[in-house]
Amino acid sequence: AQKITQTQPGMFVQEKEAVTLDCTYDTSDPSYGLFWYKQPSSGEMIFLIYQGSYDQQNATEGRYSLNFQKARKSANLVISASQLGDSAMYFCAMRVASGGSNYKLTFGKGTLLTVNP
Amino acid sequence: SAVISQKPSRDICQRGTSLTIQCQVDSQVTMMFWYRQQPGQSLTLIATANQGSEATYESGFVIDKFPISRPNLTFSTLTVSNMSPEDSSIYLCSAGLERLPDTQYFGPGTRLTVL
Numbered sequence: 001a002q003k004i005t006q007t008q009p010g011m012f013v014q015e016k017e018a019v020t021l022d023c024t025y026d027t028s029d030p031s032y033g034l035f036w037y038k039q040p041s042s043g044e045m046i047f048l049i050y051q052g053s054y055d056q057q058n059a060t061e062g063r064y065s066l067n068f069q070k071a072r073k074s075a076n077l078v079i080s081a082s083q084l085g086d087s088a089m090y091f092c093a094m095r096v097a098s099g100g101s102n103y104k105l106t107f108g109k110g111t112l113l114t115v116n117p
Numbered sequence: 118s119a120v121i122s123q124k125p126s127r128d129i130c131q132r133g134t135s136l137t138i139q140c141q142v143d144s145q146v147t148m149m150f151w152y153r154q155q156p157g158q159s160l161t162l163i164a165t166a167n168q169g170s171e172a173t174y175e176s177g178f179v180i181d182k183f184p185i186s187r188p189n190l191t192f193s194t195l196t197v198s199n200m201s202p203e204d205s206s207i208y209l210c211s212a213g214l215e216r217l218p219d220t221q222y223f224g225p226g227t228r229l230t231v232l
Binding site for chain 2: 033035037042043044045047050052091093095098102103104105106107108109110
């Protein structure tokens with residue numbers, strides 16, 4: 001069975017500092033993808049970053065980077081130079097095959113990040 | 118990025134009625150999905166919307182309660198039938214794009230309140 005675990009219900013960070021949000025996963029499928037999404041209070045789900053299981057390098061997108069440690073089955077999100085607008089719920093998700101060319105995403109419970117001024 | 122629109126954006130409905138939510142994607146789509154997010158919870162996959170055939174439902178979700186249509190590649194509807202207060206949630210449409218295979222985008226969501 002596929003499982004995503006986010007152990008930090010809430011995190012606090014000072015503006016301009018870096019923060020790491022933890023995510024561990026479990027799957028027996030050798031091919032999978034890992035996503036991070038941001039959900040502000042408005043409710044929309046904003047795609048941040050993606051890491052494929054066969055990617056050799058860690059993914060980066062602007063201030064977001066994904067610390068992918070395959071042997072440990074972890075895919076932590078690092079946000080550098082935090083901004084007040086980064087305050088939101090963050091979800092880690094894993095994409096695995098669900099038959100043929102189909103796939104589906106499984107989500108973690110999320111981490112609520114608060115950036116303090 | 119892609120634009121995924123949903124309507125309505127929110128609604129307040131009476132117990133026992135049904136609501137149909139529409140989802141439109143402005144780009145060629147590989148797969149479309151419907152998710153539910155109950156208050157304070159994470160996202161739960163309801164079903165995969167299959168073009169021209171019956172949707173594939175996840176455990177705990179049935180077609181009679183959540184009928185789904187996908188008449189073409191970029192459009193899908195989800196109906197929440199015979200609603201009860203427990204159906205109060207955000208319902209989100211999601212799509213994978215042909216031109217961006219390593220992404221999955223979400224619509225803005227439909228906030229449903231059932232009285």
